[in-house]
Amino acid sequence: MLYIVFKKRALILSLCILCLWRPVFAQSSQSPEYLLKSVFLEKITRFTDWPENSEWSDISKPFVISIIGKNPFNGILKHMSQSRKIKNRKVEIRYISSTKEISPSHILFISASKKDQMPAILLALRNKPILTVSEVKGFAEKGGHINFYITKKGTLHFEINEAMVRASGLRMHLLLIEIAKIVK
Amino acid sequence: MGLLRKVSIKNKIVMVVLSVCALTIGLGFSLDFIYSINTIKKGIVNSTSMSAKLTGEYCITSLSFNYPDRAAEILAKLNAMPEILNGYVYDESSNLFASYNQEGENPVEIPVKKEAFHRFEGDYLHLWEPISFKGKHHGTIYLRALTQVTEKIINRFIIMFSLMLGLLMLSYIFAVTFQKIISGPILKLAQVSEQISSKGDYSFRAEKKSEDEVGVLYDEFNSMLDVIQSREEELENKNAELERFTYTVSHDLKSPLITIKGFLGLLEKEAAGGDVDQMKKDIFRISEAADKMQKLLDELLELSRIGRLINTPEELPFKELVDDAKRLVEGRLNEKNVRLEIEPDLPMVFGDRNRLCEILENLLDNSAKYMGEQSSPCIKVGSIPDGEELVFYVQDNGIGIDPEYHERVFTLFDKLDQSIEGTGAGLAIVKRIVEVHEGRIWVESDGEGKGSTFCFTIPDQRIKKIKEV
Numbered sequence: 207m208l209y210i211v212f213k214k215r216a217l218i219l220s221l222c223i224l225c226l227w228r229p230v231f232a233q234s235s236q237s238p239e240y241l242l243k244s245v246f247l248e249k250i251t252r253f254t255d256w257p258e259n260s261e262w263s264d265i266s267k268p269f270v271i272s273i274i275g276k277n278p279f280n281g282i283l284k285h286m287s288q289s290r291k292i293k294n295r296k297v298e299i300r301y302i303s304s305t306k307e308i309s310p311s312h313i314l315f316i317s318a319s320k321k322d323q324m325p326a327i328l329l330a331l332r333n334k335p336i337l338t339v340s341e342v343k344g345f346a347e348k349g350g351h352i353n354f355y356i357t358k359k360g361t362l363h364f365e366i367n368e369a370m371v372r373a374s375g376l377r378m379h380l381l382l383i384e385i386a387k388i389v390k
Numbered sequence: 391m392g393l394l395r396k397v398s399i400k401n402k403i404v405m406v407v408l409s410v411c412a413l414t415i416g417l418g419f420s421l422d423f424i425y426s427i428n429t430i431k432k433g434i435v436n437s438t439s440m441s442a443k444l445t446g447e448y449c450i451t452s453l454s455f456n457y458p459d460r461a462a463e464i465l466a467k468l469n470a471m472p473e474i475l476n477g478y479v480y481d482e483s484s485n486l487f488a489s490y491n492q493e494g495e496n497p498v499e500i501p502v503k504k505e506a507f508h509r510f511e512g513d514y515l516h517l518w519e520p521i522s523f524k525g526k527h528h529g530t531i532y533l534r535a536l537t538q539v540t541e542k543i544i545n546r547f548i549i550m551f552s553l554m555l556g557l558l559m560l561s562y563i564f565a566v567t568f569q570k571i572i573s574g575p576i577l578k579l580a581q582v583s584e585q586i587s588s589k590g591d592y593s594f595r596a597e598k599k600s601e602d603e604v605g606v607l608y609d610e611f612n613s614m615l616d617v618i619q620s621r622e623e624e625l626e627n628k629n630a631e632l633e634r635f636t637y638t639v640s641h642d643l644k645s646p647l648i649t650i651k652g653f654l655g656l657l658e659k660e661a662a663g664g665d666v667d668q669m670k671k672d673i674f675r676i677s678e679a680a681d682k683m684q685k686l687l688d689e690l691l692e693l694s695r696i697g698r699l700i701n702t703p704e705e706l707p708f709k710e711l712v713d714d715a716k717r718l719v720e721g722r723l724n725e726k727n728v729r730l731e732i733e734p735d736l737p738m739v740f741g742d743r744n745r746l747c748e749i750l751e752n753l754l755d756n757s758a759k760y761m762g763e764q765s766s767p768c769i770k771v772g773s774i775p776d777g778e779e780l781v782f783y784v785q786d787n788g789i790g791i792d793p794e795y796h797e798r799v800f801t802l803f804d805k806l807d808q809s810i811e812g813t814g815a816g817l818a819i820v821k822r823i824v825e826v827h828e829g830r831i832w833v834e835s836d837g838e839g840k841g842s843t844f845c846f847t848i849p850d851q852r853i854k855k856i857k858e859v
Binding site for chain 2: 249
């Protein structure tokens, strides 16, 4: 019962957000939650800086978002990548099954299905400038960078493990950290 | 301007200085005041704008991720600034996103703007600032502040005005003190002229202290006084001369007239008695008297003419003039058995022939007349250089002239020895002629029995004219 209520509120909220964000999607079968999460992902990149190296300065190379595990976005991210640029480059979505295939990603979304392998994955990505994002409780505590969660009121928020973000070489704007819940 | 006519110079100067000061100070201060109004407003706007920008920036992610509650929390921090009454944040579509209204303040309806803008409404300041991050426009923040702009402007005005009054007062004091520099000499001159005219004493002079136009005024004033003084003297002299003239004429003309009348009376009796011989004698006496009157009148006419008419000057040998004069007075010279010695190498002289001859004629005649009892009366005529000038002299060994009378001899009708014949006009005439030729005449004599030397100069007018050019 409560769950439906939460969902409903999230729906209302996301519809409001959609009015702000250009309505790219005509299809109503798309999940509003993951629509919102993809929007958030894009916004987060605006307030995050990847380290300046020779790789980064080549803007012909695409901005890569990799998804490991079962993909909950169901093509939403793919759609977004076709219509938007992130950090002034083309966006590429990859679906990987192991960390060996990680390079050259900028963001790694770890699906809930990979919940048990999380520590191993995070270990493999330790101190690498790849933003790790998930939506599983405790992800940030375990060392993940960003973790989405939905409040009791049904609004989408995220937690940030600031220390881990800094350790990875990524720089996050104060204002982004400011609106998120900080996890140690 | 008629109002200012009676105002003293002192006050005029002070008024001029004050009005200049008032104008410049007033203008300067007005401009400054206008400028400072701008500055005051700008200051207020800048500080409010700063608050707006900072607050707005903090709301960026709230706007981006759509957390209006968070934005409201941030806006609530405006509570720390009591002058900020309202604070609203609008999203990029200009819809109200979050608001803050200070306790007791009502929400206000205001137009939304996307660019930076501000407007004063009395003491209230409305300010809009855009919220953007990395070039992307996220929204707008609006603040409404209660400033003290009016109070600040009035305070500034009061300060400036008081300062201005103070400066004007200072200017007044300085003006009153320093106007003396200009007015002092002028007032002194006015005072001196008043004194002179009230006392009639033209010997006063004003002491010049500066070299400016006032100094020139002083100089001119003093020279005018000089002229007045010398004219007064001249006038006195002329009046004295006129008195003597009038007296002599009436006196000297009277005696021959009395003679004539007397003899006419006698004639009447003789005509009745038929005494023709006596009548002839008496008629002669009458004629003589008439001649005397005529001579006097002729000499007077001569004197009056000398000042006005003069013939064309020419270069003449002095010797020639002496010879001509000698001929004219030959009678008297022979009568008195006077020997005339003429020095050799006499120079040329430039002047009126007739008049110059007249000088010598009169001097010779005079010297001859005043020989007194002399065994060998002698007159010497010559010239002697005296510095740059050439002095002519007529020297005699006659009765001489006491130094006391050296000036008086040249006075018209002032005969020293009334017994000796003559009108007493001779030397006066001579003096006039010499003066007309721009020369000088004087007499040197040691006194009674020691003879006299009449000296005079006839400067060459041509040389003088060349020197002048």
